[in-house]
Amino acid sequence: MNILVTGGAGYIGSAAVKKIIQEGHEVIVIDNLSKGKKELVDDKAKFYEGDLINLEFLKNVFSKHKFDAIMHFAGYKAAGESMINLEKYSQNITSMINLLDNMVQFNVKKIIFSSSAAVYGEPQYTPIDESHPLNPINYYGFTKLECERIIDWYSKQKGIVGICLRYFNVMGDAGLNYRDPDAQNIEPIIYEVLSGKREKLLIFGNDYETPDGTCVRDYIDIKDLVHAHTLALNLNSSDIINLGTGKGTSVLEFVKKYNIPYEFSSKREGDPATLTASSKKAKRLLGWIPKEKVIKN
Numbered sequence: 649m650n651i652l653v654t655g656g657a658g659y660i661g662s663a664a665v666k667k668i669i670q671e672g673h674e675v676i677v678i679d680n681l682s683k684g685k686k687e688l689v690d691d692k693a694k695f696y697e698g699d700l701i702n703l704e705f706l707k708n709v710f711s712k713h714k715f716d717a718i719m720h721f722a723g724y725k726a727a728g729e730s731m732i733n734l735e736k737y738s739q740n741i742t743s744m745i746n747l748l749d750n751m752v753q754f755n756v757k758k759i760i761f762s763s764s765a766a767v768y769g770e771p772q773y774t775p776i777d778e779s780h781p782l783n784p785i786n787y788y789g790f791t792k793l794e795c796e797r798i799i800d801w802y803s804k805q806k807g808i809v810g811i812c813l814r815y816f817n818v819m820g821d822a823g824l825n826y827r828d829p830d831a832q833n834i835e836p837i838i839y840e841v842l843s844g845k846r847e848k849l850l851i852f853g854n855d856y857e858t859p860d861g862t863c864v865r866d867y868i869d870i871k872d873l874v875h876a877h878t879l880a881l882n883l884n885s886s887d888i889i890n891l892g893t894g895k896g897t898s899v900l901e902f903v904k905k906y907n908i909p910y911e912f913s914s915k916r917e918g919d920p921a922t923l924t925a926s927s928k929k930a931k932r933l934l935g936w937i938p939k940e941k942v943i944k945n
């Protein structure tokens with residue numbers, strides 16, 4: 649297949665590029681390098697530096713290649729920043745519309761979209777399944793939900809197959825020696841403590857209603873996540889699928905494993921006690937079973 653990967657120089661996109669090239673596909677990457685790094689992009693991929701909000705640029709790329717499918721990873725993803733810089737995060741929606749319009753014009757039929765558990769907002773119950781109410785509590789999550797809804801319209805009216813994958817907490821290294829540098833996530837923070845860049849880990853709250861009092865999250869290894877994308881290429885009808893393991897891990901479990909200094913601090917607003925995914929639909933539709941251990945032995 650000829651696959652366009654947007655955001656292919658980023659943390660997850662670069663891992664996906666490597667994997668789908670290994671599987672024998674032709675890969676074309678678009679990235680504006682606002683966060684991604686060109687050196688992460690596999691040499692065998694054709695790389696275009698540019699922004700998805702630039703329609704002329706996009707049209708030029710689409711006119712040069714005949715794509716069989718698109719993996720759309722590009723986007724801004726810092727929830728906190730999204731509450732301040734709305735204009736920047738609105739570009740996630742503009743980019744989505746631009747891609748879909750080019751798909752219609754150039755007859756590209758399939759898109760796999762990186763959505764997020766942020767579309768759910770505060771969990772009403774866990775594990776969260778795909779029918780859980782949708783109520784994002786930050787603008788980032790709102791942009792993901794809007795993109796899903798726009799995909800749904802293009803799917804119904806224009807016959808595009810849109811697979812929206814709602815990721816939970818992605819972590820790990822896919823073999824590129826690169827971990828998500830977004831220090832909102834626990835894993836990069838642990839590595840910062842281990843390397844001496846940071847003195848200790850701050851644990852926000854220790855009196856949650858969880859087995860050890862600290863927050864529980866559903867961590868998914870990037871290798872399993874990328875594998876789910878390759879399986880999604882086989883789907884021929886639009887759908888929305890959670891990507892999480894269904895298993896929760898607490899902050900203290902990480903701390904104990906890595907034996908790093910830590911300190912308890914007050915709870916953060918909007919941090920639910922437990923966030924885990926139901927992964928039943930992913931198993932049923934994709935035949936996907938996560939294999940990687942989140943906390944390595």
Ligand SMILES: NC(=O)c1ccc[n+]([C@@H]2O[C@H](COP(=O)([O-])OP(=O)(O)OC[C@H]3O[C@@H](n4cnc5c(N)ncnc54)[C@H](O)[C@@H]3O)[C@@H](O)[C@H]2O)c1
Nearest residue numbers: 655658659660680682683684699700722723725762815818
């Ligand atoms: N990492 C996670 O835990 C997580 C969880 C849920 C959803 N997601 C989603 O998965 C996708 C990939 O995440 P990531 O962790 O690899 O992030 P990342 O920031 O490492 O990668 C995103 C890439 O997109 C590029 N980009 C952003 N806006 C662009 C635009 N308008 N035009 C062209 N390129 C653009 C950036 O330069 C970057 O290389 C994102 O859409 C993110 O919202 C990630």
